[in-house]
Amino acid sequence: MDVQIVRLEERLKSIEAMLAAIAEEQKAAAEGRRRGYEAQERAEREMIGINFRLGAVEKSVEAIRPTTVELERVRDRVVFAGSLGRVLWSFGKALISAAAGAAAAYYTLTGKPPP
Template identity: 75%
Template structure:
């Protein structure tokens, strides 16, 4: 009977060892998965970092291009202001010209109606 209990204890001990071994295998597998997940996370972080560096570089190029065309833009604004002023001045002169022509025509008509002869 003592032998049977010893064999039973050995069997239970063997089962416990197998259970511990299965748990260790599961722990190792989960650690491998965690390690793989961290590796993928680091790779994604590195890709994002490279993309940000590329975007910063492209933004710097755009800023330099904008700075390069800034004088042209300022000159264009000046020319636009001059054209607007010239248009306003032209409309004003055209109005003055029409008024002078109308006044001259009115004076000629008045001279003709008063004297009966065409103006000299």
């Protein structure tokens, strides 16, 4: 009978150790869940902040849109003015070349410098 009592006490101690281990595992699981919830809440707060900042960026882009349109218009004018300038420069060079050629022809034909 003493042997059975000792065995029963050993089993109870074993069961008690298992229950203590289960309780410890549950505490660890609860702590893990708590950390997971905290991380989720931090991520949610960060996303809210990012959404707020994105909204501010969108507003500022909308605010500068007229400036961008005006800049594009000015750029187009500058490109056109550059093209017009090149055409006028070419015309001017041709006009000066023609005048120089006419002066040279006049000098060749008459032997006198042009008037």
